[in-house]
Amino acid sequence: MKIFQREQRSLFGEILDWMLTPLLLLWPVSLALTWLVAQSIAGKPFDRALEFNVQALAQLVTVQSQRVVFNLPQPARELLRADDSDLVYYQVLGPGGEFLSGERDFPHPPEEETPVPGETRLRDEEMRGLDVRVAYTWVRLELPGAPVSLVQVAETREKRSVLATEIIKGVMLPQFVILPMAVLLVWLALVRGIKPLSQLEERIRARKPDDLSPLDDKTVPLEVAPLVSSVNDLLTRLKDSIATQKRFLADAAHQLKTPLAGLRMQADLAQREQFNAEELKQSLKQIGRSSIRATHTVNQLLALARAESSGQSIARQPCDLAALTMETVRDFLPRALERHIDLGYDGAQPGAPGATLQGNPTLLKELIRNLIDNAIAYTPSDAQHPGVVTARVLADPYGQVLVLQVEDSGPGIPASERELVLQPFYRSLGTNVDGSGLGLPIVLEIARQHAATLELEDAHPGVTPPGTRVNVRFVLSPA
Secondary structure, three states, X not given: OOOOOOOOOOHHHHHHHHHHHHHHHHHHHHHHHHHHXXXXXXXXXXHHHHHHXXXXXXXOEEEEOOEEEEOOOHHHHHHHOOOOOOXXXXXXXXXXXOEEEEOOOOOOOOOOOOOOEOOEEEEEEEEOOEXXXXXXXXXXXXXXXXXXXXXXXXXXXXXXXXXXXXXXXXXXXXXXXXXXXXXXXXXXXXXXXXXXXXXXXHHHHOOOOOOOOOOOOOOOOOOOHHHHHHHHXXXXXXXXXXXXXXXXXXXXXXXXXXXXXXXXXXXXHHOOOOOOHHHHHHHHHHHHHHHHHHHHXXXXXXXXXXXXXXHHHOOOEEEEHHHHHHHHHHHHHHHHHHOOEEEEEEEOOOOOOOOEEEXXXXXXXXXXXXXXXXXXXXXXXXXXXXXXXXEEEEEEOOOOEEEEEEEEOOOOOOHXXXXXXXXXXXXXXXXXXXXXXXXXXXXXHHHHHOXXXXXXXXXXXXXXXXXXXXXXXXXOOOO
16 A cells, blocks of 8 residues: 555646646735726825925925014915815925924925036935825025925825726736636546547547557547557557467467377377387487477577567677677587587687677577577588588777678578568478577567677588578677
8 A cells, every 4th residue: 555645637627726826926926016007096196296296395485684584374274274084294494404394393305416406306204103194395485505405295105095996907807707717627628638639549549459540640630640640550569469469369379279189199199008019119209399390390489479568678698699608509419429410610719809799698508598599500521421510700999890690501491581580480491400490580579689680691602512601790789
């Protein structure tokens, strides 16, 4: 039981998350930006009113008898106090900073500011515990030394906040309706968008187990077409593999039928009462030969199945092809001597440069064994005319090529049959040699597993018999 088992991911849920998460995260950002914009928009008309008021008060600052005088009529004073929502304060200072009129506790402008007569400026301040917006300007006086007088008007921010809130309400309230509708539309769009996947799933589920025909990739979206193409490729390879297995099993059953039938016939004959000892001995010999043939066929079938099932997952390691070939030649020496065949090795020695390749030693040795076994089996030989079988390894370290050759002095393979003998269970007529017809197909499959090429040719062209030479060419990987 897996404690931390991870749930299967949903494509629909993942796309929905990636679409809605940014939307929900951007919504608060939109609220904050709208609040800032609303504050700016709401403040502009009130800032203009403050600037107008400070300029109007600045016109009331005059010089009389070399004295700075500020005369604020009562109607103007009442007008400044007439706001129902906000409090309005003002202050007028003389050229020496002396108080002329207004609020004595009015905050002063920053000391680092340079007075510019006639220019109206704005700033945020706090007065009597309230946040206020201040407009201020300097007035040039007609006195010696060009002195200036400071005029300031402040207003609390109640009206600004109310207007900003109204703007935000007007903008945000529709979003509370639009956002759920957007989520619903996104959900409906996703349901519609992945519907072809559901239809494809239904089509696959409705198929019969033996239906391996390709899927129609014209009725699926472009984004799903590569997936369908890959599935079709897999179905094609699976169909070919199943066909190969069926053909292989049928051929194997046919090949095993003959030795098994011979075993049964000889056993039935041996059980007859009129059989004498000599006839019984001959039947037992036939049984032995049939069992050897059946065993050889089964071994070849297993070797071919092992070679075909290895695929790209075979374990690879550095293999000295010369050492493997010499070892296999030594294993076949007793059989070669029994048949009066001159079996030998020629070519690169173990450890020579370029004689090592990356491969599977078990499969490579099986390849060499089948080549030598075929050469011995199909080479006529007796004490007076011994046959010759030679295994050879040719290394070219500069060209990154390694070649394995096995040649014999047998009757050779006609050019018209060289493609056929590479097919399972095919055997040339007229050879009178017991075999399964699987040796060269095994060699071909192992060569493919190692990205090697297989070539059949006459060992001695123009000579009778021409013999056979099998070349297995390996391309070495750069170090």
